[in-house]
Amino acid sequence: xxxxxxxxxxxxxxxxxxxxxxxxxxxxxxxxxxxxxxxxxxxxxxxxxxxxxxxxxxxxxxxxxxxxxxxxxxxxxxxxxxxxxxxxxxxxxxxxxxxxxxxxxxxxxxxxxxxxxxxxxxxxxxxxxxxxxxxxxxxxxxxxxxxxxxxxxxxxxxxxxxxxxxxxxxxxxxxxxxxxxxxxxxxxxxxxxxxxxxxxxxxxxxxxxxxxxxxxxxxxxxxxxxxxxxxxxxxxxxxxxxxxxxxxxxxxxxxxxxxxxxxxxxxxxxxxxxxxxxxxxxxxxxxxxxxxxxxxxxxxxxxxxxxxxxxxxxxxxxxxxxxxxxxxxxxxxxxxxxxxxxxxxxxxxxxxxxxxxxxxxxxxxxxxxxxxxxxxxxxxxxxxxxxxxxxxxxxxxxxxxxxxxxxxxxxxxxxxxxxxxxxx
Amino acid sequence: xxxxxxxxxxxxxxxxxxxxxxxxxxxxxxxxxxxxxxxxxxxxxxxxxxxxxxxxxxxxxxxxxxxxxxxxxxxxxxxxxxxxxxxxxxxxxxxxxxxxxxxxxxxxxxxxxxxxxxxxxxxxxxxxxxxxxxxxxxxxxxxxxxxxxxxxxxxxxxxxxxxxxxxxxxxxxxxxxxxxxxxxxxxxxxxxxxxxxxxxxxxxxxxxxxxxxxxxxxxxxxxxxxxxxxxxxxxxxxxxxxxxxxxxxxxxxxxxxxxxxxxxxxxxxxxxxxxxxxxxxxxx
Numbered sequence: 001x002x003x004x005x006x007x008x009x010x011x012x013x014x015x016x017x018x019x020x021x022x023x024x025x026x027x028x029x030x031x032x033x034x035x036x037x038x039x040x041x042x043x044x045x046x047x048x049x050x051x052x053x054x055x056x057x058x059x060x061x062x063x064x065x066x067x068x069x070x071x072x073x074x075x076x077x078x079x080x081x082x083x084x085x086x087x088x089x090x091x092x093x094x095x096x097x098x099x100x101x102x103x104x105x106x107x108x109x110x111x112x113x114x115x116x117x118x119x120x121x122x123x124x125x126x127x128x129x130x131x132x133x134x135x136x137x138x139x140x141x142x143x144x145x146x147x148x149x150x151x152x153x154x155x156x157x158x159x160x161x162x163x164x165x166x167x168x169x170x171x172x173x174x175x176x177x178x179x180x181x182x183x184x185x186x187x188x189x190x191x192x193x194x195x196x197x198x199x200x201x202x203x204x205x206x207x208x209x210x211x212x213x214x215x216x217x218x219x220x221x222x223x224x225x226x227x228x229x230x231x232x233x234x235x236x237x238x239x240x241x242x243x244x245x246x247x248x249x250x251x252x253x254x255x256x257x258x259x260x261x262x263x264x265x266x267x268x269x270x271x272x273x274x275x276x277x278x279x280x281x282x283x284x285x286x287x288x289x290x291x292x293x294x295x296x297x298x299x300x301x302x303x304x305x306x307x308x309x310x311x312x313x314x315x316x317x318x319x320x321x322x323x324x325x326x327x328x329x330x331x332x333x334x335x336x337x338x339x340x341x342x343x344x345x346x347x348x349x350x351x352x353x354x355x356x357x358x359x360x361x362x363x364x365x366x367x368x369x370x371x372x373x374x375x376x377x378x379x380x381x382x383x384x385x386x387x388x389x390x391x392x393x394x395x396x397x398x399x400x401x402x403x404x405x406x407x408x409x410x411x412x413x414x415x416x417x418x419x420x421x422x423x424x
Numbered sequence: 425x426x427x428x429x430x431x432x433x434x435x436x437x438x439x440x441x442x443x444x445x446x447x448x449x450x451x452x453x454x455x456x457x458x459x460x461x462x463x464x465x466x467x468x469x470x471x472x473x474x475x476x477x478x479x480x481x482x483x484x485x486x487x488x489x490x491x492x493x494x495x496x497x498x499x500x501x502x503x504x505x506x507x508x509x510x511x512x513x514x515x516x517x518x519x520x521x522x523x524x525x526x527x528x529x530x531x532x533x534x535x536x537x538x539x540x541x542x543x544x545x546x547x548x549x550x551x552x553x554x555x556x557x558x559x560x561x562x563x564x565x566x567x568x569x570x571x572x573x574x575x576x577x578x579x580x581x582x583x584x585x586x587x588x589x590x591x592x593x594x595x596x597x598x599x600x601x602x603x604x605x606x607x608x609x610x611x612x613x614x615x616x617x618x619x620x621x622x623x624x625x626x627x628x629x630x631x632x633x634x635x636x637x638x639x640x641x642x643x644x645x646x647x648x649x650x651x652x653x654x655x656x657x658x659x660x661x662x663x664x665x666x667x668x669x670x671x672x673x674x675x676x677x678x679x680x681x682x683x684x685x686x687x688x689x690x691x692x693x694x695x696x697x698x699x700x701x702x703x704x705x706x707x708x
Contacts, residue, residue, distance in 0.1 A: 015706060091540075091705070092436065093436070094542070094543050095436060095543040096539065096540060096541070096542070096543055096705055097702070097703060097705045097706055098437075098438065098702040098703055099436065099437070099438045101438050102437075102438060103435060103436060103437040103438065104435065105433070105434075105435050106433065106434055106435070106436070107433045108433070112542060112543065114540075114542065115541045115542075118538055118541045118542045119538050119542070121463055121467060123466075123467045123470040123471070124463065124466070124467065128463075131459055132459050132460075132463060135453070135455045135456035135459045136456060136538070136542055136544060137542060138452075138453070138544065139455075140455050141458075141459070164470075
């Protein structure tokens with residue numbers, strides 16, 4: 001039977017918005033004094049009822065009534081928008097701040113990694129900083145001594161370990177910080193965006209190490225990240241925090257799906273006015289007609305155009321292009337590539353055009369959608385280069401190993417056939 | 425050696441206890457305490473030419489200035505003690521107290537960044553300040569002892585250092601505790617009121633003149649004496665000088681008074697610190 005590692009009961013945390021106290025000792029003292037002698041507070045706003053209301057409005061529940069049981073050896077992802085309460089939750093769990101209500105029972109030694117390399121002193125050498133940072137994270141000196149070689153080796157900066165870290169590049173500091181963190185002897189790890197730093201190669205290494213920590217060393221990990229691919233790769237269970245509450249809890253893939261569907265895309269684009277074509281809306285959905293800009297690998301991406309032809313336009317076309325983050329266009333596509341609209345679609349009226357980009361086409365990553373409308377070689381009516389950024393998440397096709405990441409912006413399904421030829 | 429298996433289970437609650445000092449936890453983090461001390465001491469003189477000599481230069485120069493102003497110009501007596509030794513012992517003791525106070529008084533504000541990222545018992549910081557300032561003080565005391573021997577041998581001065589020197593550790597601990605006690609109170613309040621920071625640095629300077637550092641207790645007119653004696657630092661400084669030079673008289677009752685008031689202040693400091701450490705990160 002699995003044992004409970006973390007038991008969170010009705011956990012809530014309230015923050016005050018705006019000013020805390022009046023800011024100076026003198027004014028606070030007069031306020032407290034007048035409260036004591038039951039006089040009107042000279043620093044208060046005149047209308048008493050009004051302050052009561054504004055004080056209530058000034059309070060915000062960063063997290064509210066969180067109940068969660070985490071078993072030993074589980075690795076749980078926490079996702080949510082900025083301000084959903086992810087970091088507050090981790091801060092309470094790691095005892096950096098205390099909750100307003102509720103309680104948490106933790107069984108096991110805790111190490112929290114809200115950042116790597118906390119407390120590094122620039123004047124101390126790499127080795128001295130390993131001891132210092134390790135101790136800040138709760139390791140004993142003897143324990144660090146045992147693991148010193150392992151830590152140094154993992155960080156890959158063996159040659160510079162006796163140099164003061166003020167001479168290190170920021171990447172080297174991150175490497176060192178992470179390798180200390182990865183060798184902590186804690187049973188429970190709280191990890192916040194730690195993997196978002198360092199170069200791509202080291203990120204992969206770090207991700208792999210995290211996986212190793214949970215699968216082989218049976219550590220309990222709570223992993224907070226904006227990087228959905230990292231969450232999908234690393235965790236099987238996930239919670240989705242929304243406005244301080246658990247909006248959904250379950251299998252990571254389902255939770256991420258819900259999170260993506262929940263992101264409302266309200267983007268008002270001002271389309272340039274002209275006398276030929278007037279665009280009302282351009283948006284993206286998946287095949288279930290849910291508007292979004294983050295897609296799974298195995299979802300169709302549908303580009304919807306709503307527009308009105310203001311005069312008869314036989315040569316007009318509506319098109320889009322996809323470019324990568326460097327701005328290189330990967331491909332173009334138009335409703336009528338040769339610039340000749342179908343006879344029935346040239347008259348004045350309202351139109352809808354949908355372009356369906358088939359699923360299993362793009363690699364995971366970020367892309368940009370550009371939209372255009374023109375009469376070839378004559379006039380361009382619309383040209384918005386980066387109307388949306390599209391992110392593609394997670395390949396459901398499991399590659400052989402988590403370590404392997406295919407390069408390139410596309411990852412289309414290609415039909416392969418292999419035969420063995422018998423020669424006589 | 426196999427370490428005993430400790431149970432790390434703990435509970436996080438919303439309750440605010442008045443006093444919740446987890447000594448076992450601090451003990452678990454003792455390695456961190458030493459590493460902080462080591463960091464503070466070794467980084468103090470990194471990239472300086474004179475290195476650890478800086479520990480000595482500051483009290484030495486102050487002593488010279490004091491002997492000139494208070495002894496040569498103002499003609500304040502030093503109770504049959506060579507002025508140089510008299511001022512130096514006072515300055516060393518006062519510096520230890522004020523260093524402890526000043527370095528503890530911004531514990532929360534200057535460590536806010538680390539505190540917002542990782543948990544360890546916050547008391548480690550003030551405790552490490554007591555110890556790293558102690559290291560500095562020992563360096564200064566060793567210089568003082570060299571001078572003491574010089575005066576014994578070449579100037580034919582006789583000091584009764586053997587009589588009270590056993591009290592020295594207790595006195596030093598009290599000085600550190602008093603500095604840290606006030607420092608903890610100040611640091612807890614500065615998370616909300618930044619004004620205090622400015623107030624403290626200059627009050628400490630003024631407080632030195634209310635303490636017999638640059639003058640002996642016997643030079644204080646009888647009617648003001650009682651005000652000077654209310655200052656818990658007074659009997660500490662006088663006893664400190666006494667245990668080294670043995671020339672002043674002090675009623676033991678004031679020593680007990682200091683002991684009591686320091687213990688009380690330290691307790692108050694702990695309570696303040698304790699109250700603030702859990703939520704200060706939301707207000708700082």
